Amino acid sequence: xxxxxxxxPHTYQYTGNFPTPILTAVPRYSLFTGDSVTLRxxxxxxxxxxxxxxxxxSNRESTGAATRTxxxxxxxxxxxxxxxxRRGRYYTERPxxxxxxxxxxxxxxxxxxxxxxxxNGEGVTSWSYxxxxxxxxxxxxxxxxxxxxxxxxxxxxxxxxxxxxxxxSRWSQxxxxxxxxxxxxxxxxxxxxxxxxxxxxxxTLICEVYNFSTxxxxxxxxxxxxxxxxxxxxxxxxxxxxAGGNYTVSSAALNxxxxxxxxxxxxxxxxxxxxxxxxxxxxxGVSPPVSLIVSPCRTQHFTSVSLSLSCEDQSNSTGWxxxxxxxxxxxxxxxxxxxxxxxxxxCTISSTNTSDTGVYWCESESGGKHHxxxxxxxxxxxxxxxxxxxxxxxxxxxxxxxxxxxxxxxRADFYKDGSLIQNQTTxxxxxxxxxxxxxxxxxxxxxxxxxxxxxxxxxGENKN
Numbered sequence: 272x273x274x275x276x277x278x279x280p281h282t283y284q285y286t287g288n289f290p291t292p293i294l295t296a297v298p299r300y301s302l303f304t305g306d307s308v309t310l311r312x313x314x315x316x317x318x319x320x321x322x323x324x325x326x327x328x329s330n331r332e333s334t335g336a337a338t339r340t341x342x343x344x345x346x347x348x349x350x351x352x353x354x355x356x357r358r359g360r361y362y363t364e365r366p367x368x369x370x371x372x373x374x375x376x377x378x379x380x381x382x383x384x385x386x387x388x389x390x391n392g393e394g395v396t397s398w399s400y401x402x403x404x405x406x407x408x409x410x411x412x413x414x415x416x417x418x419x420x421x422x423x424x425x426x427x428x429x430x431x432x433x434x435x436x437x438x439x440s441r442w443s444q445x446x447x448x449x450x451x452x453x454x455x456x457x458x459x460x461x462x463x464x465x466x467x468x469x470x471x472x473x474x475t476l477i478c479e480v481y482n483f484s485t486x487x488x489x490x491x492x493x494x495x496x497x498x499x500x501x502x503x504x505x506x507x508x509x510x511x512x513x514a515g516g517n518y519t520v521s522s523a524a525l526n527x528x529x530x531x532x533x534x535x536x537x538x539x540x541x542x543x544x545x546x547x548x549x550x551x552x553x554x555x556g557v558s559p560p561v562s563l564i565v566s567p568c569r570t571q572h573f574t575s576v577s578l579s580l581s582c583e584d585q586s587n588s589t590g591w592x593x594x595x596x597x598x599x600x601x602x603x604x605x606x607x608x609x610x611x612x613x614x615x616x617x618c619t620i621s622s623t624n625t626s627d628t629g630v631y632w633c634e635s636e637s638g639g640k641h642h643x644x645x646x647x648x649x650x651x652x653x654x655x656x657x658x659x660x661x662x663x664x665x666x667x668x669x670x671x672x673x674x675x676x677x678x679x680x681x682r683a684d685f686y687k688d689g690s691l692i693q694n695q696t697t698x699x700x701x702x703x704x705x706x707x708x709x710x711x712x713x714x715x716x717x718x719x720x721x722x723x724x725x726x727x728x729x730x731g732e733n734k735n
Contacts, residue, residue: 293313460548530550581616
């Protein structure tokens with residue numbers, strides 16, 4: 272009968288002056304019943320003074336000589352054999368350290384996390400510990416337990432530990448690496464269908480936590496900025512309508528205009544996100560009492576030029592001021608800008624910068640907001656498009672401009688909502704505008720690059 276034995280060689284490495292045992296089987300490891308085999312537990316150094324311990328499979332260890340011979344093997348002799356040597360309280364086999372992480376290997380930013388190193392070494396009553404992160408050889412902690420009271424993403428990574436005998440020269444093997452993952456769930460706010468609304472339009476505010484989609488409850492806020500430029504988040508009183516991550520307004524009113532944010536929280540594990548990104552929602556009345564006049568009269572502008580924005584009231588009343596909400600999330604008065612000044616109802620930016628990109632509007636002394644214009648400041652190619660909504664039936668012309676050219680008009684390709692609609696022309700002309708022409712437009716030159724996108728709004732003929 273053929274006998275397959277799981278015999279050596281089994282090697283146990285050890286640092287210091289202790290030898291390494293090597294288990295061999297002579298003549299071979301695979302045997303037939305009746306064959307003879309000799310197992311040798313050989314040390315790489317002198318065997319004097321060493322006691323040998325043998326184990327088969329999961330049986331208890333037994334003490335014996337360095338050599339064991341089985342003269343006539345039986346099927347029951349097959350199995351896995353191990354050996355090690357002992358001299359006093361020192362063993363040739365090093366115990367292996369083990370890392371555990373509580374409460375879990377995947378935690379949230381701000382959680383308390385404890386790393387623990389355990390070593391089960393026979394004959395050793397006290398260990399000193401060394402902790403390592405990633406592939407660094409530097410020890411960052413010498414405690415059996417290392418606690419992060421408030422973890423951040425920088426604490427994430429692979430951790431290992433090992434131990435040394437407190438009163439002796441014995442070392443453990445290095446533990447297997449255990450990975451700590453730290454997540455910072457972030458709430459992200461968006462609008463559906465978009466941020467530009469007319470009175471009566473429906474809109475849904477959507478709050479999402481990417482990669483952690485379940486178990487969250489949501490709250491929605493409006494953002495106000497004080498005269499000292501400090502932010503205040505005001506909880507919407509009916510935010511419970513937002514169950515499931517959506518907050519829906521069935522019929523938008525003028526007073527819904529504002530800057531919004533959201534946040535999410537969950538119970539297991541307990542976590543509350545920071546406030547989400549801020550988003551401006553704008554609801555325009557059918558007949559706004561004031562117009563924002565932009566000079567030069569377009570929505571996209573070059574950098575390092577002068578830009579003027581004026582609030583013109585049909586009744587010639589005073590008290591209007593220009594305010595803006597930038598792409599960087601700042602809510603500002605024109606008078607507070609480093610390169611801006613407010614004279615009466617006119618805001619002048621002496622030298623434009625890309626940070627001036629944002630939504631500008633006219634605001635009354637009572638806080639009424641009217642006539643928003645989305646202004647983009649760009650250093651390269653820009654699209655010349657109308658500031659105000661285009662009326663159905665009007666004639667619309669779009670041009671592609673580049674400042675570093677004697678004639679600023681470029682022969683370029685024109686796109687709507689990402690699709691090419693006209694190529695290699697100095698201007699794009701739509702003779703009769705309809706509602707279907709509403710969308711995002713941009714132009715692209717093969718050498719100068721492409722412009723930012725501008726939203727062109729189309730209103731019905733019966734609207735003022």
